[in-house]
Amino acid sequence: xxxxxxxxxxxxxxxxxxxxxxxxxxxxxxxxxxxxxxxxxxxxxxxxxxxxxxxxxxxxxxxxxxxxxxxxxxxxxxxxxxxxxxxxxxxxxxxxxxxxxxxxxxxxxxxxxxxxxxxxxxxxxxxxxxxxxxxxxxxxxxxxxxxxxxxxxxxxxxxxxxxxxxxxxxxxxxxxxxxxxxxxxxxxxxxxxxxxxxxxxxxxxxxxxxxxxxxxxxxxxxxxxxxxxxxxxxxxxxxxxxxxxxxxxxxxxxxxxxxxxxxxxxxxxxxxxxxxx
Numbered sequence: 001x002x003x004x005x006x007x008x009x010x011x012x013x014x015x016x017x018x019x020x021x022x023x024x025x026x027x028x029x030x031x032x033x034x035x036x037x038x039x040x041x042x043x044x045x046x047x048x049x050x051x052x053x054x055x056x057x058x059x060x061x062x063x064x065x066x067x068x069x070x071x072x073x074x075x076x077x078x079x080x081x082x083x084x085x086x087x088x089x090x091x092x093x094x095x096x097x098x099x100x101x102x103x104x105x106x107x108x109x110x111x112x113x114x115x116x117x118x119x120x121x122x123x124x125x126x127x128x129x130x131x132x133x134x135x136x137x138x139x140x141x142x143x144x145x146x147x148x149x150x151x152x153x154x155x156x157x158x159x160x161x162x163x164x165x166x167x168x169x170x171x172x173x174x175x176x177x178x179x180x181x182x183x184x185x186x187x188x189x190x191x192x193x194x195x196x197x198x199x200x201x202x203x204x205x206x207x208x209x210x211x212x213x214x215x216x217x218x219x220x221x222x223x224x225x226x227x228x229x230x231x232x233x234x235x236x237x238x239x240x241x242x243x244x245x246x247x248x249x250x251x252x253x254x255x256x257x258x259x260x261x262x263x264x265x266x267x268x269x270x271x272x273x274x275x276x277x
Contacts, residue, residue, distance in 0.1 A: 005079070006036040009103035009135075011094060012069070014042055015049050015057040019068060021107040021140045024267070026076050031147065031182055035078055039101045040069055043085035043093060047125050048111075091125035095132055106137045130242055130257075130270045136174050139261065139268045145236030148182040151175055152216075152235040154189050154226050154260065157204055158197045163273050167241035170271040172208060175239045178269070187233055189216040191225035223259035230266060239269040 010025045022040065029035045044051060044058065051058065065082070073080045081101075087093040098106055108129060130137050153175035155168045172188070179186035188208050190199040199217050208215065216233075218225035230238060242257040261268055 004034055006032070006034070007039065007102050007104045008036040009039045009041060009094075009098045009101055009106045011106065011108050012040055012042045013044065013049070013109060014060050014064075015044060015055070016109065018142065019109070020142055021109040021138075022069070022072070024138075024140045024144075024146065025107055026072060026078065027146045028148070028182070029076065029078060035076075036104075038073065038078055038080040039097070039103065040073075040080055040082045041085065041094060041097055042069075042082065043087070043090055045090040045125055046088055047090070091128045091132075094129055095134075099134060103135050105135055106133055107140055108137055110139050110141060127258075131272055132274060133272065134275045136269050136271045139270065141265065141267055144265065144267045148178060148184045148237050150187065150233055150235045151179055151184045151237045151239065152187045152189055152226070152230060152233065153239040154191075154222065154241075155204075156222075157190050157199045157207075158192065163243055166273050167243065167271070168207075170273070170275070171239050171241045174269060174271050178237070178239070184237075185214070186210060187214045187216060187229075187235065189218060189226055189229050191218050191220060191222040193220065221259070222256050223263045226260050227263040230264060235266060237267050237269065238264055239271065241271050241273075243273055 008025055010021050012019050012022055025036070025038055049055070069082060083097055085093045085097070094106070106129070108126065110126070153171050155171055156164060157168060159165060159168070175186050175188070178184065188204060188210060190204060192199055201215060201217055204215050204217070205212065216229050218229060226238060226240075229235070238260075240257065240260055257270070
């Protein structure tokens with residue numbers, strides 16, 4: 001492994017017909033000067049998947065691994081490892097393996113929205129991955145843009161708490177890193193509802209180093225403002241924050257984060273306060 005090689009942890013659900021996180025990892029590797037080292041983690045989320053023996057998709061032979069994992073990675077000439085987990089604790093096994101690997105990023109596939117609801121099918125275990133991960137987590141969606149051209153980072157500069165300030169810093173640091181490494185254009189959005197608590201555009205410009213046209217101060221709820229701005233600038237990746245386990249109890253998902261993620265059709269990078277930028 002090369003000294004500057006990024007370590008990307010890719011979660012694969014063997015019951016899925018399409019492995020979108022693995023596909024995204026392979027495609028984005030093509031745009032990097034130094035291709036990342038991939039750690040392919042194969043496991044079933046028992047909260048989301050029917051694990052009874054009657055579910056035929058649970059059974060995979062050696063040819064499946066060769067066709068679905070080995071072949072596409074070998075074709076691209078990428079360095080990789082594969083790990084298979086039989087743990088019933090899907091979320092904990094992901095975090096433990098990602099930490100052992102020293103992951104710089106976790107790619108987590110998420111399902112399409114169901115027709116009868118605006119909300120995503122998102123198990124509690126997935127939220128725990130987002131809140132406890134010690135590196136950024138990318139939620140990979142079916143049909144989302146493959147190349148990172150325009151990145152939108154969502155911040156809250158009205159916040160006064162230290163945890164929220166750390167979250168802002170982590171969001172901006174990851175946004176700048178992604179923009180630099182993928183040759184993308186970075187934008188920042190800060191929503192506001194109260195005119196007495198209007199975001200400081202000057203502070204945003206100073207902290208981000210971005211031109212005024214790339215700074216979006218938008219009235220309204222955060223989820224609606226982010227979704228609106230994504231369409232206006234044609235962003236193909238959103239970066240947002242959620243408080244880690246020290247900021248909220250394990251039983252609280254974070255309503256704002258859930259609404260933002262549910263309102264988008266692009267990949268979302270989630271950072272928390274479990275690590276410092």
